[in-house]
Amino acid sequence: MTHADMIGDDLRDDLERDAAPSPVVAVVGRPNVGKSTLVNRILGRREAVVEDVPGVTRDRVAYDAEWRGRRFTVVDTGGWLPDAVGLAAAIAEQARLAVELAEVVLFVVDATVGATDVDEAVVEILRRSGKPIVLAANKVDDIGAESDATALWSLGIGEPMAVSALHGRASGDLLDAVLSALPEPAPPETFGEAGGPRRVALIGRPNVGKSSLLNKLAGEQRAVVDDVAGTTRDPVDELIDLGGKTWRFVDTAGIRRRHRENQGADFYATLRTQSALDRSEVAVVLVDASESLAEQDLRIVSTVIESGRALVLAFNKWDLLDEERRFYLDREIDRQLHNARWAPRVNISARTGRHVEKLVPAIETALENWGSRVPTARLNTFFSELVSAHPHPVRGGKQPRVLFATQAGVRPPKFVLFTSGFLEPGYRRFIERRLREEFGFEGTPIEVSMKIREKRGGKKK
Numbered sequence: 001m002t003h004a005d006m007i008g009d010d011l012r013d014d015l016e017r018d019a020a021p022s023p024v025v026a027v028v029g030r031p032n033v034g035k036s037t038l039v040n041r042i043l044g045r046r047e048a049v050v051e052d053v054p055g056v057t058r059d060r061v062a063y064d065a066e067w068r069g070r071r072f073t074v075v076d077t078g079g080w081l082p083d084a085v086g087l088a089a090a091i092a093e094q095a096r097l098a099v100e101l102a103e104v105v106l107f108v109v110d111a112t113v114g115a116t117d118v119d120e121a122v123v124e125i126l127r128r129s130g131k132p133i134v135l136a137a138n139k140v141d142d143i144g145a146e147s148d149a150t151a152l153w154s155l156g157i158g159e160p161m162a163v164s165a166l167h168g169r170a171s172g173d174l175l176d177a178v179l180s181a182l183p184e185p186a187p188p189e190t191f192g193e194a195g196g197p198r199r200v201a202l203i204g205r206p207n208v209g210k211s212s213l214l215n216k217l218a219g220e221q222r223a224v225v226d227d228v229a230g231t232t233r234d235p236v237d238e239l240i241d242l243g244g245k246t247w248r249f250v251d252t253a254g255i256r257r258r259h260r261e262n263q264g265a266d267f268y269a270t271l272r273t274q275s276a277l278d279r280s281e282v283a284v285v286l287v288d289a290s291e292s293l294a295e296q297d298l299r300i301v302s303t304v305i306e307s308g309r310a311l312v313l314a315f316n317k318w319d320l321l322d323e324e325r326r327f328y329l330d331r332e333i334d335r336q337l338h339n340a341r342w343a344p345r346v347n348i349s350a351r352t353g354r355h356v357e358k359l360v361p362a363i364e365t366a367l368e369n370w371g372s373r374v375p376t377a378r379l380n381t382f383f384s385e386l387v388s389a390h391p392h393p394v395r396g397g398k399q400p401r402v403l404f405a406t407q408a409g410v411r412p413p414k415f416v417l418f419t420s421g422f423l424e425p426g427y428r429r430f431i432e433r434r435l436r437e438e439f440g441f442e443g444t445p446i447e448v449s450m451k452i453r454e455k456r457g458g459k460k461k
């Protein structure tokens with residue numbers, strides 16, 4: 001087993017499956033007010049770096065947190081002050097960044113010091129953004145200090161929540177306040193009936209062997225399922241038991257009916273492919289391995305990727321291949337299917353049944369990765385290492401950086417990078433490649449998008 005394999009295995013336990021996207025809570029405040037201590041308190045463990053030195057730069061800036069069953073991502077913006085000059089400017093930058101990327105801002109003030117000019121300036125920025133703000137009056141270690149917190153009403157952003165990050169005093173109340181400021185959780189995306197059989201689309205150009213494979217898989221089974229929507233009387237799906245599980249093969253009627261309607265085959269085939277994809281979670285794209293890859297094969301694969309479904313490639317009619325054809329097939333795959341290098345590949349024969357049983361494990365892997373989530377702290381450790389080992393090339397005297405990354409969704413995994421400038425396509429492809437090397441994602445497309453923070457130009461009035 002290689003080192004990379006070991007990392008992969010280790011990670012597999014760490015990845016959460018099918019988790020819903022979590023909103024971002026950004027922690028803002030002057031140096032030394034106790035932001036890191038508070039973040040640790042929120043996480044319930046010592047993970048963020050706490051230093052007694054103001055303005056200590058941190059590598060890891062984002063963490064997964066959970067309170068009363070609600071998940072969110074905590075971002076400590078304290079570490080991001082690369083080019084800002086002077087304390088006031090630096091904090092202002094931090095606040096702007098926070099309101100850009102967060103759903104809720106947790107503003108930390110040192111109650112023993114009281115509101116400073118810098119704090120007032122931050123309030124201005126936060127208030128203008130319209131984002132919900134939770135005000136933490138920190139270092140209220142005992143009842144005697146409560147009046148320090150009360151004084152912070154003067155900031156005009158609502159109730160100061162008196163807390164002691166160090167001793168944990170009232171941190172539950174603070175988290176309750178954060179929770180109630182979070183947006184309503186989006187209902188989890190469902191594909192068909194919750195907990196029902198997973199939906200598989202068996203697609204491929206005409207004559208590659210779709211109905212032969214379907215017959216092989218279904219065997220004696222003929223559990224035909226009526227259309228859920230009830231718009232048609234036609235049975236469209238089939239439930240098939242494979243590998244100890246029931247699977248829902250969508251639009252099998254389309255596959256079986258094909259023999260009867262040969263007119264306008266291309267147009268209908270495309271339409272049917274799209275509608276099967278819309279209703280499925282994973283696509284098995286069947287290719288006739290005995291022939292050269294066709295334009296249409298590549299188009300179907302691209303359609304699957306664009307529709308964000310998990311993908312398994314099945315090379316059929318393997319019984320017809322000789323050594324020479326196998327050699328050429330490998331080269332064709334290398335050259336023409338590089339956009340789907342990550343898809344599991346099974347070489348089968350629907351006629352003889354060769355390796356047909358390998359389809360199910362491949363489908364399961366693809367589905368699992370399709371719904372996987374990388375823990376935020378892990379993602380940001382990865383990016384901080386990547387960015388320092390392979391910084392973006394300097395362009396016109398500027399060097400865009402990835403400040404922070406979050407996984408915004410699953411099915412398929414979607415990543416959002418918060419950057420200080422436009423990342424070149426080449427660098428984005430590099431990032432995607434490295435993400436795959438690090439986290440696997442076999443069988444699933446991944447989406448990487450950028451949120452560029454514009455550098456504020458002139459002074460505000």
Ligand SMILES: Nc1nc2c(ncn2[C@@H]2O[C@H](COP(=O)(O)OP(=O)(O)OP(=O)(O)O)[C@@H](O)[C@H]2O)c(=O)[nH]1
Pocket residue numbers: 029030031032033034035036037038049050051052053054055056078138139140141163164165166167
């Ligand atoms: N008495 C008291 N001290 C605290 C409390 N919270 C934090 N501190 C202390 O304040 C100091 C600064 O805490 P940090 O959490 O590093 O502050 P920070 O805001 O993250 O600081 P930067 O890294 O400079 O941005 C540390 O010595 C903490 O132990 C608190 O509730 N009460």
Ligand SMILES: Nc1nc2c(ncn2[C@@H]2O[C@H](COP(=O)(O)OP(=O)(O)OP(=O)(O)O)[C@@H](O)[C@H]2O)c(=O)[nH]1
Pocket residue numbers: 204205206207208209210211212213255258259316317318319320348349350351352
């Ligand atoms: N040698 C060999 N022939 C196969 C295999 N699978 C399918 N065929 C043959 O390929 C032809 C097309 O198979 P079908 O299963 O009808 O293909 P299809 O993709 O459903 O075709 P359409 O209905 O046109 O979309 C038939 O003559 C099959 O017998 C295989 O694994 N090996």
